[in-house]
Amino acid sequence: AQSVTQLGSHVSVSExxxxxxxxxxxxxxxxxxxxYVQYPNQGLQLLxxxxxxxxxxxxxxxxxxxxxxxxxxxxxTKPSAHMSDAAEYFCAVSVGGGKLIFGQGTELSVKP
Amino acid sequence: xxEVTQTPKHLVMxxxxxxxxxxxxHMGHRAxxxxxxxxxxPPELMFVYSYEKLSINESVPSRFSPECPNxxxxxxxxxxxxxxxxxxxxxxxxxxxxxxxxxxxxxxLLVL
Numbered sequence: 119a120q121s122v123t124q125l126g127s128h129v130s131v132s133e134x135x136x137x138x139x140x141x142x143x144x145x146x147x148x149x150x151x152x153x154y155v156q157y158p159n160q161g162l163q164l165l166x167x168x169x170x171x172x173x174x175x176x177x178x179x180x181x182x183x184x185x186x187x188x189x190x191x192x193x194x195t196k197p198s199a200h201m202s203d204a205a206e207y208f209c210a211v212s213v214g215g216g217k218l219i220f221g222q223g224t225e226l227s228v229k230p
Numbered sequence: 231x232x233e234v235t236q237t238p239k240h241l242v243m244x245x246x247x248x249x250x251x252x253x254x255x256h257m258g259h260r261a262x263x264x265x266x267x268x269x270x271x272p273p274e275l276m277f278v279y280s281y282e283k284l285s286i287n288e289s290v291p292s293r294f295s296p297e298c299p300n301x302x303x304x305x306x307x308x309x310x311x312x313x314x315x316x317x318x319x320x321x322x323x324x325x326x327x328x329x330x331x332x333x334x335x336x337x338x339l340l341v342l
Contacts, residue, residue: 150328161234161320161333162273208272212328216261216286220272 124221137196141209150212151192204228234334242340253304253321262304265320311341
């Protein structure tokens with residue numbers, strides 16, 4: 119069965135510091151992978167997606183993620199955190215038929 | 231335009247009430263979804279409609295009844311809900327089953 123694991127339910131960084139949110143997946147076929155962000159009391163917003171075109175994927179708001187097949191990882195990074203980046207982040211894998219398998223989420227806090 | 235709209239934004243209902251949630255998209259997407267999200271948890275898939283036909287029902291209790299009147303609209307009819315059904319209900323749409331899902335802002339439901 120396909121699954122997604124996000125390491126760390128809560129990550130705290132200082133403003134201006136590197137953001138690294140970890141996501142590992144298990145999939146028997148080349149996956150479609152996604153990162154979504156959810157701000158308080160809002161829906162999910164797509165940050166970026168991997169669809170096998172390139173291993174380094176650039177998304178919105180300065181975020182990017184690198185697909186590493188050998189490590190079955192799709193970690194999300196941003197060079198310099200901003201206060202407005204504080205939110206819940208979900209990694210997800212598409213398993214076909216309209217189903218997305220989500221990780222448990224990582225709450226990002228940004229300290230001034 | 232990648233907008234999915236949902237109404238109402240908030241809903242409070244008693245256990246004997248009947249209410250409906252509405253979702254709309256004008257992106258020409260052929261798949262639409264209902265998710266339920268509890269606090270600090272990832273979204274849980276409830277229903278998938280593909281080309282206006284129900285393709286996935288994730289064993290959702292019959293007190294939740296989905297309806298897809300046309301390719302742009304998705305409703306969720308609620309009847310005799312329980313307090314544990316209180317949650318954020320998210321609608322999403324995508325071009326196809328494995329394509330990117332775009333989420334609406336959600337309806338925050340409280341069952342008293």
